Structure formats: structure tokens, C-alpha cells
Amino acid sequence: MTIAAEARPVPQLTQSWLVRLFDYKPFLIxxxxxxxxxxxxxxxxxxxxxxIWLAFTDTRIGRSGVFIGFExxxxxxxxxxxxxxxxxxxxxxGVATVAKFGLGLWLALLLNNHLxxxxxxxxxxxxxxxxxxxxxxxxxxxxxxxxxxxxxxxLVDVLGWRDTYVDFLGSPWPxxxxxxxxxxxxxxxxxxISLLAGLQTISPTLYEAAMLDGANAWQRxxxxxxxxxxxxxxxxxxxxxxxxxxxxxxVYAITRGGPINSTHLMATLAFQRGIPGxxxxxxxxxxxxxxxFLVMATLFSYFALARRKWQQGEDND
Amino acid sequence: xxxxxxxxxxxxxxxxxxxxxxxxxxxxxxxxxxxxTLRVLRPTKFVDPDQTIFNENTEAFTxxxxxxVRVDYASWEDLRPQTAVTANTGAGPDVVVGWADDPHIxxxxxxxxxxxxxxxxxxxxxxYPVAEKYGKKDKTSTxxxxxxxxxxxxxxxxxxxxxxxxxxxxxxxxxxFLDLCRKLKANGHPAGFALGNAVGDGNSFCNxxxxxxxxxxxxxxxxxxxxxKETIEALKYAKALYETFIPGTLSxxxxxxxxxxxxxxxxxxxxxxxxxxxIKNSKDEKTAAIGKDLNHAPMPIGAGVGRPTETALVIxxxxxxxxxxxxxxxxxxxxxxxxxxxxxxxxxxxxYWTQPLKGYAQSKVWESDPKIxxxxxxxxxxxxxxxxxxxxxxxxxxxAEYVMVQMVASVCAGQATPEQAAAEAERRAxxxxxx
Numbered sequence: 001m002t003i004a005a006e007a008r009p010v011p012q013l014t015q016s017w018l019v020r021l022f023d024y025k026p027f028l029i030x031x032x033x034x035x036x037x038x039x040x041x042x043x044x045x046x047x048x049x050x051x052i053w054l055a056f057t058d059t060r061i062g063r064s065g066v067f068i069g070f071e072x073x074x075x076x077x078x079x080x081x082x083x084x085x086x087x088x089x090x091x092x093x094g095v096a097t098v099a100k101f102g103l104g105l106w107l108a109l110l111l112n113n114h115l116x117x118x119x120x121x122x123x124x125x126x127x128x129x130x131x132x133x134x135x136x137x138x139x140x141x142x143x144x145x146x147x148x149x150x151x152x153x154x155l156v157d158v159l160g161w162r163d164t165y166v167d168f169l170g171s172p173w174p175x176x177x178x179x180x181x182x183x184x185x186x187x188x189x190x191x192x193i194s195l196l197a198g199l200q201t202i203s204p205t206l207y208e209a210a211m212l213d214g215a216n217a218w219q220r221x222x223x224x225x226x227x228x229x230x231x232x233x234x235x236x237x238x239x240x241x242x243x244x245x246x247x248x249x250x251v252y253a254i255t256r257g258g259p260i261n262s263t264h265l266m267a268t269l270a271f272q273r274g275i276p277g278x279x280x281x282x283x284x285x286x287x288x289x290x291x292x293f294l295v296m297a298t299l300f301s302y303f304a305l306a307r308r309k310w311q312q313g314e315d316n317d
Numbered sequence: 318x319x320x321x322x323x324x325x326x327x328x329x330x331x332x333x334x335x336x337x338x339x340x341x342x343x344x345x346x347x348x349x350x351x352x353x354t355l356r357v358l359r360p361t362k363f364v365d366p367d368q369t370i371f372n373e374n375t376e377a378f379t380x381x382x383x384x385x386v387r388v389d390y391a392s393w394e395d396l397r398p399q400t401a402v403t404a405n406t407g408a409g410p411d412v413v414v415g416w417a418d419d420p421h422i423x424x425x426x427x428x429x430x431x432x433x434x435x436x437x438x439x440x441x442x443x444x445y446p447v448a449e450k451y452g453k454k455d456k457t458s459t460x461x462x463x464x465x466x467x468x469x470x471x472x473x474x475x476x477x478x479x480x481x482x483x484x485x486x487x488x489x490x491x492x493x494f495l496d497l498c499r500k501l502k503a504n505g506h507p508a509g510f511a512l513g514n515a516v517g518d519g520n521s522f523c524n525x526x527x528x529x530x531x532x533x534x535x536x537x538x539x540x541x542x543x544x545x546k547e548t549i550e551a552l553k554y555a556k557a558l559y560e561t562f563i564p565g566t567l568s569x570x571x572x573x574x575x576x577x578x579x580x581x582x583x584x585x586x587x588x589x590x591x592x593x594x595x596i597k598n599s600k601d602e603k604t605a606a607i608g609k610d611l612n613h614a615p616m617p618i619g620a621g622v623g624r625p626t627e628t629a630l631v632i633x634x635x636x637x638x639x640x641x642x643x644x645x646x647x648x649x650x651x652x653x654x655x656x657x658x659x660x661x662x663x664x665x666x667x668x669y670w671t672q673p674l675k676g677y678a679q680s681k682v683w684e685s686d687p688k689i690x691x692x693x694x695x696x697x698x699x700x701x702x703x704x705x706x707x708x709x710x711x712x713x714x715x716x717a718e719y720v721m722v723q724m725v726a727s728v729c730a731g732q733a734t735p736e737q738a739a740a741e742a743e744r745r746a747x748x749x750x751x752x
Contacts, residue, residue, distance in 0.1 A: 146565020169568030256514035
């Protein structure tokens with residue numbers, strides 16, 4: 001405590017201990033961080049910790065549980081519904097992320113050109129992202145409806161290309177693809193706008209230099225754009241994977257995990273078991289089982305994609 | 318002021334004897350605590366007048382007793398979690414009008430409502446047996462809740478199309494029903510029953526299917542018994558029936574059949590009475606015309622239970638031990654179930670929440686429109702989820718996991734044979750009916 005006082009060049013000022021305390025930098029930092037820290041602890045760490053604890057108990061909605069070790073996880077391991085939900089989540093995240101990045105990057109490159117009404121277009125692109133998920137989910141639910149689908153209506157009643165309405169959600173694979181399509185539609189704007197921001201930070205001189213060296217459009221993309229974009233790509237990818245992996249609303253609103261559990265994601269299954277099903281412990285265990293996947297995805301995005309060699313365009317790693 | 322349970326029993330009996338006492342005497346007879354206030358939590362309205370009349374009745378209670386009551390309405394999906402939080406924290410509302418199973422899950426946190434229930438039973442022609450099942454703690458005669466209403470799900474059909482298919486009366490047996498569905502399909506007005514993860518309509522159809530064939534999820538001792546000859550018969554029948562449905566029912570959620578019937582896409586489905594009124598009172602003339610052609614009938618009986626069976630969505634009121642004013646809370650429930658209030662509510666909701674007390678079968682609402690008469694006997698037909706066992710948490714989970722629905726759906730989709738599907742349902746149910 002005395003350090004602050006000694007450091008003061010004016011010794012005749014005898015300050016109260018309180019003033020000295022607040023002049024002490026580590027203490028001040030601590031005090032200033034406290035509100036944020038408190039919020040994090042109360043609203044983030046505590047629920048997370050509680051969730052992890054619940055996963056190791058047999059808590060149900062009607063009674064508090066006791067510690068049962070890994071029993072929930074063991075029982076889930078033998079539960080085909082849970083295993084399906086893990087595969088679904090991986091498929092959903094994998095395919096949707098690749099599609100979102102492919103299309104998002106393409107869109108960003110297009111928007112990066114000089115187009116008429118550029119700002120208006122960029123604003124419009126954001127619409128799917130701005131619309132609340134539940135609303136877009138309901139819109140897609142109508143689009144995929146077995147009786148009232150606009151797509152079926154156009155194909156059957158307007159164009160006459162089909163005789164029967166499309167059964168988007170009635171069987172496992174079409175249902176999965178339909179949900180992935182809805183997720184991609186929703187996610188593209190985020191990727192496109194973020195990457196657009198990244199693209200605009202790339203100095204035009206690099207392209208000029210490349211053109212002087214005789215690089216064609218593909219080479220300019222491959223050796224200038226991509227490496228320069230890699231850091232932001234890694235961040236956006238991480239976020240996108242996290243959002244997709246933990247998606248709940250689209251699936252819950254459109255299929256509730258059906259038909260016959262073929263579209264359950266880990267998030268929807270965790271909710272279904274935990275809240276309507278009342279098995280809080282098991283629901284928490286499913287949610288906790290998502291954590292390793294999320295950590296791996298984050299680490300992969302950070303370390304693999306941020307590698308220097310990648311950024312510098314060497315192919316040997 | 319301390320009141321023993323005995324005092325309350327006496328007080329309650331006194332009130333039942335003289336139903337329409339002057340305002341201050343209700344408070345006295347029932348030993349309502351001085352300065353009592355109540356908080357009530359219930360599900361939000363599904364039909365418009367529900368909330369209005371419930372609030373009016375609550376105000377009447379305040380007027381009669383001086384007890385201030387605040388009623389909160391929770392969305393249907395939030396009601397259960399909120400009930401659970403109330404139960405587990407011992408704080409919040411004194412009275413929760415919760416979902417059917419919840420009083421049984423929180424049984425040891427609830428006060429005994431036997432006196433109120435017995436008085437009401439005596440006064441209003443007795444409780445339907447299923448209401449007793451819902452109200453009494455398993456295998457005891459202690460009432461832990463007051464069932465307030467149930468929304469049934471009989472068949473809803475287009476009269477003219479059923480006639481066109483050659484049926485003057487709605488069939489009451491499985492063979493006739495299948496025949497009707499086949500003919501409806503041939504005439505281009507197919508039936509449609511939800512087979513997606515539709516917690517209301519999906520369970521409603523699949524429970525009927527299995528029960529009416531004599532199958533059940535668990536036996537009287539809560540032993541899983543779904544993998545039975547009867548279930549397999551039911552599943553074979555389901556497969557044949559499914560062939561006659563409008564395409565896409567495997568992805569139907571709760572609202573899908575309402576949309577399809579309203580649009581005239583299907584000629585037969587299952588639903589609560591609300592659909593009839595929403596069609597009949599539609600501002601769109603074409604839709605309103607459908608209302609004239611709609612009618613209701615119990616689903617076919619089958620060999621299973623020997624009477625029609627049905628799944629009802631039940632609201633079941635409970636009083637938590639943490640309440641400071643147990644007498645006021647009990648009195649509130651009694652008051653809401655008394656004729657002056659209950660009949661108004663029942664009638665105002667067009668019979669959406671049907672009566673668990675037999676006496677209210679005489680209510681004027683059931684004479685108001687012959688087409689809704691079928692709903693009057695909802696509690697005669699209703700069985701509970703987890704039939705024939707107890708109403709337990711496991712039964713609730715199995716229901717929420719759509720074990721019954723998915724068993725039927727997997728056979729209809731051709732993903733599993735009836736035998737495989739029944740075995741899978743058994744496996745899944747056993748996960749929760751362990752111990």
C-alpha cells in the first residue's frame with residue numbers, strides 16, 4: 001500500500017489511506033473490472049458451472065438430484081436418438097458452414113466491386129440476418145409446408161413440372177437439407193458483410209503490384225486476397241461455426257426435431273429432454289456434450305487458419 | 318392466527334352447505350387469513366373469452382372475500398418451467414393452474430385439497446373417474462390438485478364428404494373408420510392426422526390408436542408394456558390408415574391440421590373445439606361456410622378399453638405449501654369451481670375447457686350448439702398419458718419424447734416394421750421407467 005505514496009514526488013501531502021488506495025493502479029484496475037467481472041460471473045460462469053454440475057447429477061424438474069458421475073453420459077452413449085443428434089449437428093454445422101462461406105465469400109467479392117446502388121445493395125443483403133430467427137423460421141416453415149408451400153405451388157400449379165406437392169419435411173434427408181438451406185440463407189449475410197469489411201482493408205497497391213507482375217484474376221485472388229483475408233476469415237469462421245452448432249430456433253420451429261427424430265440437433269434434444277421432458281440432468285449432459293465440439297472448432301479456427309504458412313500462401317502444410 | 322387443517326375442513330364443509338352466503342361470511346366460514354393476498358399463475362388463453370372471464374371471476378372472488386388476487390398468464394411452453402421454479406424455490410405464485418401431470422411431480426410440495434375436492438364433488442354430481450386420477454395422489458385418496466378443465470380431441474369431419482363416402486353416421490369401429498378414410502381419399506378429401514413431433518395432436522392420434530387396440534405404454538405397476546401383440550396390431554392398422562392420409566402428415570406440427578381443415582384440404586382430423594369456432598366465426602365467407610359442414614364424433618371405440626378413448630389437455634390447479642394464505646388459496650379454487658363462476662367460464666369458452674365435475678354436463682353451453690355436444694363427454698372418454706400406470710415424471714418425459722408418436726410414425730414412414738417399432742418404443746420408455 002505504501003508504494004503509491006512513496007512514488008509521489010510531493011511528500012508533504014499526507015493523503016488518507018483511501019485516496020492512496022485508489023491511486024494504486026492494480027487496485028484501480030481491479031475495481032474498474034469488477035462490474036464486468038460480476039456480470040460475467042453471475043450471468044455466464046454461474047449458469048455454465050451450474051449446467052456442468054447438473055450434467056453429473058440425476059436432477060429432474062420435480063426434485064434436486066445427487067451426483068451420479070458419468071452415468072448420464074454413459075446412458076446417452078447407448079441412446080441412438082442422442083447419437084443421431086450428434087451426427088445431425090455435425091452434418092448441419094459442416095455443410096451449412098461450407099455453403100455459407102462459399103456463397104458468402106462470393107457475395108462479398110461481388111459487393112466489393114463498384115456497383116450501382118452499392119450501399120443500398122449492402123443494406124439489403126443484411127435483411128436475412130436482421131430478421132429475428134423465429135420469424136424467418138416461421139417463414140421457412142410455410143415455405144416447406146406439405147400443403148401450403150409456395151415452392152410446391154409454383155412447381156405444381158403454376159409451372160406444372162410436378163404432379164405432387166414436394167414433401168420437404170416428411171422424410172429424413174429432405175428434411176435435413178431443407179433445414180440446412182434455411183440456415184444457410186440466414187447465415188450468408190453475416191459472412192458476406194464481415195468478409196466484405198475484410199476485403200476493404202486490403203490495399204489496392206497489392207493488386208496493382210500483382211497485375212504488374214502479370215497475375216490473372218484467379219492468381220490475384222489466390223495469392224493476394226485469400227492470404228490477406230485469412231485472419232478475418234478465421235474469426236468469422238469461428239463465430240459462424242459456433243452459431244450454427246448451437247442453432248436451436250430454426251429446427252425447433254420448423255420440425256421440432258422430427259420426422260422421427262431425424263433432424264434433432266444437440267441443442268434441440270437438450271431442450272426437449274430438459275424442459276418439456278423434465279430430465280434436467282440428462283438435458284444438461286447433452287448440452288455439456290456440445291462443449292468439446294465447440295472448443296475443438298474454436299481451436300481449429302484459431303490455430304489452423306491463423307497459421308503463417310497459410311497466410312503466406314505456402315502449400316506444404 | 319393459526320388454523321389447523323381440521324378447522325379448515327369444518328369451515329369448508331360449512332361453506333358447501335350454504336353456497337351463496339353474504340360476502341363477509343365466506344371469509345369467516347372459510348377462515349380466510351386476515352390481509353391475505355394471492356398470486357395465481359395459469360396458462361395464457363387459447364380462446365379469447367378464457368382470460369376475460371377468468372379475470373372477472375377472480376374479481377368476484379376479491380369482492381366477496383376482500384382477498385386481492387393477481388393472476389399472471391404464462392405462455393403454454395413457459396408454464397411448466399415456471400411451475401418447476403416455483404416448486405423448487407418455494408417462492409412465487411401461491412396457486413398454479415398447471416398442466417395435467419405437474420401436481421403429481423411436485424406432490425410433496427403441495428397442500429392437501431381433499432376437503433375442497435370432496436365438497437365440490439358432493440355438490441356437483443361427483444368427479445369423473447379420470448378427474449380423480451388427475452386430482453388424487455397416486456394410490457391414495459388425498460387430493461393434491463383440482464382439475465379445472467380439459468380440452469378434448471375427438472374427430473372433426475366434413476359432414477357432406479363423409480356422407481358422400483357413403484356413411485350416414487360416423488363409424489364407431491376400426492374397420493368402418495378405415496373404410497371411411499379410404500373412400501374419403503378416393504373422393505379427393507383425404508383424412509389427415511399429425512404424425513410429426515406435435516405434442517398435442519400427435520399424441521392425441523397415436524394414443525387413441527394404441528389404446529383403442531388394447532395397447533398401453535405401461536401397466537398398472539408402471540412396468541413398460543408397450544411391446545405387445547395389441548400394439549403391433551395397432552401399428553399394422555396405422556400403416557393401412559396412413560395410406561389414406563393427405564401427404565406430408567409425418568411433418569405435421571400442432572397447427573398443421575387446423576390449417577389443412579380450414580383450407581378444405583382435408584375432410585377428417587382430430588382437434589379441440591376451438592377449431593370449429595375459429596372456422597365458424599371466420600370473417601372470410603368461404604371459411605365460415607365450412608363451419609356449417611363440420612361436425613364432431615368420438616374416435617372409433619375398438620376392442621381396447623370397451624369405450625371411446627381420447628387424450629385431453631388438462632389444466633390442474635395446485636396450491637404450494639409455501640403460500641402464507643392456504644385457506645384463501647383453497648377458497649379461491651373452490652370459488653372458481655362454483656356454479657356461478659364455473660358455468661360462466663365454461664359457457665364463455667364455448668366448452669373449450671370441459672368440466673371435470675359431472676354436474677356441469679347439464680350446463681347450457683352443451684345445448685347451445687348440437688355440434689359441440691361430443692365435447693361434453695370429454696372426461697368420460699379421456700385417459701391420461703402414461704395410462705395404465707401412475708401419472709409420473711417418467712410418463713411426462715415419455716410423452717415429451719414423442720415415444721408413442723414416433724413409434725407410429727416410423728411404421729407409417731416405412732422405416733420400421735411394427736415389431737421393430739414396438740421394441741424401440743419399449744427401449745425408449747424403459748430409459749425413463751427405470752428404478
